[in-house]
Structures are given as structure tokens and as C-alpha cells.
Amino acid sequence: MEFKTLLVEIKDRIALVTLNRPPVNAQNAEMRADITACFDELSDREDVACIVLTGSGKVFSAGADIRERPNLGATPGAYGRHNRLVRESYYAVVECSKPVIAAVNGPAMGAGFGLVMGSDIWVASEDAYVSMPEINVGLAGGVTFLQRVFSQSRARRMFYTGMKVDAKELYRLGLIEACLPADELLPYAMEIARDMASKSPIALRLAKEAARMTMVMPPRDAYRYEQGNTVALSKTEDAKEAQRAFLEKRAPVYTGR
Known part of the structure; x- marks a missing residue:
């Protein structure tokens, strides 16, 4: 660049x-x-x-x-x-x-x-x-x-x-x-x-999006929005890898999927 x-x-x-x-x-x-x-x-x-x-x-x-x-x-x-x-x-x-x-x-x-x-x-x-x-x-x-x-x-x-x-x-x-x-x-x-x-790329992206969007939402809507993100993230390979790594006491290897 x-x-x-x-x-x-x-x-x-x-x-x-x-x-x-x-x-x-x-x-x-x-x-x-x-x-x-x-x-x-x-x-x-x-x-x-x-x-x-x-x-x-x-x-x-x-x-x-x-x-x-x-x-x-x-x-x-x-x-x-x-x-x-x-x-x-x-x-x-x-x-x-x-x-x-x-x-x-x-x-x-x-x-x-x-x-x-x-x-x-x-x-x-x-x-x-x-x-x-x-x-x-x-x-x-x-x-x-x-x-x-x-x-x-x-x-x-x-x-x-x-x-x-x-x-x-x-x-x-x-x-x-x-x-x-x-x-x-x-x-x-x-x-x-x-x-x-070092974090999951997809989780970090949604965390940034949530931090920005919830600032302009009513609290109830913001909370539901974040919960929706958590549900979506829970289905990703990165979330499964993070949980496996936690249980196995090792650093996770993320793929952004």
C-alpha cells in the first residue's frame, strides 16, 4: 500500500x-x-x-x-x-x-x-x-x-x-x-x-461491529443484537477450536471460519 x-x-x-x-x-x-x-x-x-x-x-x-x-x-x-x-x-x-x-x-x-x-x-x-x-x-x-x-x-x-x-x-x-x-x-x-x-478473526470483526452498533441502539435491542452475534459465533470453527484449546490447555489455531 x-x-x-x-x-x-x-x-x-x-x-x-x-x-x-x-x-x-x-x-x-x-x-x-x-x-x-x-x-x-x-x-x-x-x-x-x-x-x-x-x-x-x-x-x-x-x-x-x-x-x-x-x-x-x-x-x-x-x-x-x-x-x-x-x-x-x-x-x-x-x-x-x-x-x-x-x-x-x-x-x-x-x-x-x-x-x-x-x-x-x-x-x-x-x-x-x-x-x-x-x-x-x-x-x-x-x-x-x-x-x-x-x-x-x-x-x-x-x-x-x-x-x-x-x-x-x-x-x-x-x-x-x-x-x-x-x-x-x-x-x-x-x-x-x-x-x-491473537484472537479469532471472525470474533474480532463481530466484536468491533457490536461495539460500534450498540452505541446507537436502545439497550434492549443492543443486548439482543449481541446475543445474536454470540449465537452466530458459536457455530463457527473458530469457536469450536477456542473451546477445544481451552480444555486442552494450549493456544488456539484460528482459521477465520
Whole structure:
């Protein structure tokens, strides 16, 4: 997989995706198209069980490339196309069939924080922080997702002021799995990824689907949905192998069937 703004490495059923648009991984139309194409492909690849998403350099992503903004209003339809690209790059991460771990190696601002919020699991380096600074350039976006993650008061304070929340505070709030020195971040994220990659591929896919879908379902429907997944999984070869391996005290060998 080759992209102009991303680096992708696949090894041992783990895809490492690195945002790579120096100096601060600002997201332009090209990067957003690359993100969408990349996650769509990884979603379908049988040799990928899970994904680690990080940034090159010392910034995860500074968000939208503001240099694209001034000319959008000059051409009819340009804003619509721009907004569609933004939405689709975010939802390519959210809707990916594989779990995504965000290894936040530095500031994640605006749309950069959006990619983190679209991921399943978050870990961060000690020098990382998140923010929605759109208000500082006369814009306003992102409160939809802020209010799903933070309390009403904190979400709105961040939205109205562009306030930064550092990794230590995110860890204190229980929003990230770990706050680590920079050199320990990627190894920790890859350790989580290896644990995921050792599971049944079909069970992991349905687990990701259930985690996403049940967030938008009433509790009763969500519970029934999960039970349906369990019934379907119980009929797979992987489930039978997992149960045999448990009884025989050995590691299971999965086939994805």
C-alpha cells in the first residue's frame, strides 16, 4: 500500500498507519482521500487483524490545513466536496471492520483529535494533548463528538475556548489507556495490537461491529443484537477450536471460519 501522505506497514497481522505530511501532519484534501482509501482497504484485507494509527515527527496531527480554507467559498460546490471529504475520512476510521488503536505521539488538534475519537482505543505520550481550536480561527466544529467523550461542562469549555487537555489529564479522566514517555508509546500500542491479533478473526470483526452498533441502539435491542452475534459465533470453527484449546490447555489455531 503506497500513499503520498501516509506510511503503511503490515506485519504479523497488524497494520501500522503513520500520518506523514510534515511538519505537523495537517490534513488537506489529499491526506483525507488517502485516509479513506487506506482504511477502506485495510477493512477488507484478510492479512490484517487490527490497526495502529500514529503520526510522524512530534505531532499526531494539527488538524485541518487552514491554507485550503480561504478559496472554498469561491467555487460553487467546493464547500460541499470539502465537507464530504472530512466526513468520509473520519467515518473510514469509525466504520473500519478492524479495531483501531490511536497512538497519540503529540498534539492532536481539531480534525486530528477527530481521528483519535474515531479510533477504538487511545494511548498517548506524555507530551501529547488534544483540543478543538476551531474557535480561534473563527470557526466552530466538533462538539458532536466532544460531548460524547467529555462531560457537558468540559466539552463546551473546550469548544467555546479552544482549551487544550493534556495526556495526564486525559489519563486522570480515564479516557486513555496509558500516558507514557514518547519512546514507550508505540511498543505499548503494539503490545495491545498483538493481543488483539491473537484472537479469532471472525470474533474480532463481530466484536468491533457490536461495539460500534450498540452505541446507537436502545439497550434492549443492543443486548439482543449481541446475543445474536454470540449465537452466530458459536457455530463457527473458530469457536469450536477456542473451546477445544481451552480444555486442552494450549493456544488456539484460528482459521477465520
